Amino acid sequence: MANPFVRNQSFKSVFFKNLVGITLWVPVLMFVEQHVVSVGTIEGRSMKPAFNPETNMLQRDRVLLWKWNKDYKRGDVVILRSPENPEELLVKRVLGVEYDIMKTRPPKKLSLVPVPEGHVWVEGDEQFHSIDSNKFGPVSTGLITAKVIAILFPFSRAGRIDHEGFRKNAVFLSGKRSVK
Incomplete structure (x- = not known):
């Protein structure tokens, strides 16, 4: 008959090795989640119909964040800290990049606004329910925390984000030519 003490020692040894192995991976996984890729939930309706097209408040899109x-380029969907309240995260689409001159919508008083270096112009797809660059102007790229690259859930809508689906009628001047 085997000695029960030897079995316990073997179990303890295996348990300790596994615990050490798992513990060594925790910082790596934390780094990846905070700096490389993570999963997020899209709240609100400012990005309809790209995100949360259903009126059901319980079903929210789960997305992959890079x-x-x-x-950042035109059409990218980004997560950014609100310039007005850094505790709040916003989901918006990049419509203008540095050196573009953007044609604004109300409530912006200026009709044309230049996008300075290191900034982007962001707007929600649902323009009547979006607080965006038309209110607070160009946004520093330092406020952007992630790029949305795919919808993971609901499964019926899972797939890569359509970067070409942005507002086609966004008017901006890039260099000396006007692009519509």
């Missing part, structure tokens, strides 16, 4: 790349 945090590593800081290169």
